[in-house]
Amino acid sequence: MTRWLPRAYLALVYLALYIPIAVLVVFSFNDGRTGYRWGGFTWRWYEALFTNDAMMQALWNSLWLAVSAATLSTLIGALTALALHRYRFRGKKALKGMLFVVMMSPEIVLAISLLSLFLLVGVQLGYFSLLLAHVTFCLPFVVITVMARLSGFDESLPEAARDLGASDFTMTRTVLLPVIMPALLAGWLLGFTLSLDDVVVSTFVSGPGYEILPLRIYSMVRVGLKPEVNALGSLLLVFSLLMLVLSQWILMRSKR
Amino acid sequence: MTQKTLLSLRNLGKQFSGKTVLDSLDLDIADGEFITLLGPSGCGKTTLLRLLAGFEIPDSGTIELNGADITALPPEQRPLNTVFQHYALFPHMTVFDNVAYGLKMEKRPKDEIHQRVEEALAMVQLGEFARRKPHQLSGGQQQRVAIARAVVKRPKLLLLDEPLSALDYKLRRTMQIELKRLQRELGITFVFVTHDQEEALSMSDRVVVLQSGKVQQKGTPREIYERPANLFTARFVGETNLFPGVLEQVDEQRITVNVSGYRRTMRRPGFPVSEGEGVHVLLRPEDIRVLEPDADHGFAGKVVERNYKGSTLDSVIHLEDGTEVLASEFFDEDDPAFDYRLGEPVRVSWVEGWEWLLPLENGGVPEDQAANA
Numbered sequence: 001m002t003r004w005l006p007r008a009y010l011a012l013v014y015l016a017l018y019i020p021i022a023v024l025v026v027f028s029f030n031d032g033r034t035g036y037r038w039g040g041f042t043w044r045w046y047e048a049l050f051t052n053d054a055m056m057q058a059l060w061n062s063l064w065l066a067v068s069a070a071t072l073s074t075l076i077g078a079l080t081a082l083a084l085h086r087y088r089f090r091g092k093k094a095l096k097g098m099l100f101v102v103m104m105s106p107e108i109v110l111a112i113s114l115l116s117l118f119l120l121v122g123v124q125l126g127y128f129s130l131l132l133a134h135v136t137f138c139l140p141f142v143v144i145t146v147m148a149r150l151s152g153f154d155e156s157l158p159e160a161a162r163d164l165g166a167s168d169f170t171m172t173r174t175v176l177l178p179v180i181m182p183a184l185l186a187g188w189l190l191g192f193t194l195s196l197d198d199v200v201v202s203t204f205v206s207g208p209g210y211e212i213l214p215l216r217i218y219s220m221v222r223v224g225l226k227p228e229v230n231a232l233g234s235l236l237l238v239f240s241l242l243m244l245v246l247s248q249w250i251l252m253r254s255k256r
Numbered sequence: 257m258t259q260k261t262l263l264s265l266r267n268l269g270k271q272f273s274g275k276t277v278l279d280s281l282d283l284d285i286a287d288g289e290f291i292t293l294l295g296p297s298g299c300g301k302t303t304l305l306r307l308l309a310g311f312e313i314p315d316s317g318t319i320e321l322n323g324a325d326i327t328a329l330p331p332e333q334r335p336l337n338t339v340f341q342h343y344a345l346f347p348h349m350t351v352f353d354n355v356a357y358g359l360k361m362e363k364r365p366k367d368e369i370h371q372r373v374e375e376a377l378a379m380v381q382l383g384e385f386a387r388r389k390p391h392q393l394s395g396g397q398q399q400r401v402a403i404a405r406a407v408v409k410r411p412k413l414l415l416l417d418e419p420l421s422a423l424d425y426k427l428r429r430t431m432q433i434e435l436k437r438l439q440r441e442l443g444i445t446f447v448f449v450t451h452d453q454e455e456a457l458s459m460s461d462r463v464v465v466l467q468s469g470k471v472q473q474k475g476t477p478r479e480i481y482e483r484p485a486n487l488f489t490a491r492f493v494g495e496t497n498l499f500p501g502v503l504e505q506v507d508e509q510r511i512t513v514n515v516s517g518y519r520r521t522m523r524r525p526g527f528p529v530s531e532g533e534g535v536h537v538l539l540r541p542e543d544i545r546v547l548e549p550d551a552d553h554g555f556a557g558k559v560v561e562r563n564y565k566g567s568t569l570d571s572v573i574h575l576e577d578g579t580e581v582l583a584s585e586f587f588d589e590d591d592p593a594f595d596y597r598l599g600e601p602v603r604v605s606w607v608e609g610w611e612w613l614l615p616l617e618n619g620g621v622p623e624d625q626a627a628n629a
């Protein structure tokens with residue numbers, strides 16, 4: 001009695017988490033006319049998805065945006081984290097605090113302020129505005145990931161490298177970067193995911209010329225749920241699982 | 257050991273946010289010697305080492321190596337290497353690449369690097385571990401890699417920052433012997449930092465005792481232990497019994513000291529003495545002799561603690577005036593079962609001529625605790 005109760009509770013929690021996902025995947029193969037009754041197995045929705053040019057274009061746009069935003073924010077974020085870690089300067093605390101403000105503030109606030117900034121400065125809404133916005137909200141996550149790794153970093157490693165004849169630059173290249181590489185990858189993946197599924201900020205700062213996937217799906221769902229969306233969801237699920245396995249594999253390897 | 261001076265420190269000073277860590281320190285280190293910087297934590301020994309390595313720049317003074325001023329030189333341009341306290345091995349490189357790192361920085365040809373790294377690894381008996389990563393090695397092996405990595409560059413001077421403190425007791429003893437062997441074989445000057453006085457005494461040619469950023473005493477281990485320059489050194493290095501004495505009679509050669517009513521005539525010390533003055537009589541536990549309670553001299557007391565130490569019997573004796581005396585006696589062939597009962601009444605004396613006298617200190621040299629032995 002007391003043995004199965006915790007297990008049943010745990011099972012319930014996991015069911016609540018995974019049933020919606022399972023339903024999505026199952027119904028992406030559903031041949032039924034009406035959305036929620038099983039009507040046999042089919043690949044139809046996947047075909048429909050791949051022949052839907054607008055959808056595929058939105059997918060590529062989203063992927064390209066996520067890759068560029070993640071890369072840019074990793075570059076800026078890593079340098080910021082290094083500066084915050086290595087140097088003592090005036091306003092360091094304020095700078096750290098401001099990162100948290102961006103992270104903690106409601107997305108809608110960020111969205112409105114970015115939009116008004118872009119309008120004020122005259123940035124044309126499209127890929128570039130989306131990129132700037134995504135880099136903005138990815139940045140604190142990268143900085144915090146890299147800083148966490150740096151805080152566990154043995155301070156005598158750079159000194160050992162210098163002691164053995166490495167210049168500051170060589171030391172950074174041969175010791176510091178390899179050691180924090182897992183954090184850079186983790187930060188990049190985090191940024192990639194955040195960018196890929198962002199809706200709120202993107203809604204505000206995207207333009208007609210550059211449609212991205214989350215917004216496309218959102219507009220599709222408004223006129224009724226199509227099984228195509230299930231197929232897309234399943235594909236994204238597989239993709240993110242692959243990314244997860246990849247990142248874990250990289251982390252494991254780096255520990256070895 | 258009167259060789260030429262390799263490293264010469266003049267008037268070296270360093271402050272950290274207003275707190276003086278090193279106070280106008282002068283020191284000469286001879287070529288080929290094993291010198292130990294000994295002191296409690298916060299005495300400035302690690303800072304001194306970091307100044308030598310180039311990780312810190314002194315606020316004042318100069319560091320000369322072979323006559324060349326290296327005070328402001330960055331660490332990578334100094335012909336000396338460091339063995340770090342926690343080894344600081346590069347975790348993402350193999351043992352081989354760790355050791356090869358310094359040679360690669362010198363842009364040595366590949367063959368030479370290969371040969372020298374293998375030699376260095378063989379020297380620390382880690383030849384077959386070259387392909388391992390540091391975390392696959394034990395603490396002692398990691399330590400040996402760190403040493404190989406530092407000596408493979410054939411530095412003029414090797415700095416060792418408490419390199420054995422993270423090892424367990426037995427391994428530490430082994431590594432102490434190993435380090436001494438390496439130092440003899442390589443002929444490199446070792447500057448060794450430790451807070452472990454036993455380690456300092458057993459390994460060094462010369463010991464520099466540091467406290468509050470000042471040199472308290474420099475000398476051979478024997479000088480440091482048997483003829484401490486002041487109370488700090490006396491207390492920090494080894495166990496010490498201090499008795500207050502009063503000078504009663506001062507002659508050309510000899511003086512008579514009254515220690516709590518017990519008079520002894522001894523050699524006149526090196527510092528100025530005059531009749532009626534107070535003096536510290538310093539006695540190591542092994543100088544003490546424990547006598548029968550009916551002996552005709554010595555201080556009466558009773559045994560309050562006894563510790564069997566294998567080769568010696570260490571005891572604590574509580575004297576009638578409240579002083580506690582540490583005694584360390586070797587086992588006697590005639591009486592292998594010799595032991596004390598707790599509470600056993602005894603008398604305490606010391607071997608004539610084994611005492612060491614120190615003047616009373618009045619604020620001249622810092623004391624870390626109130627004088628009480």
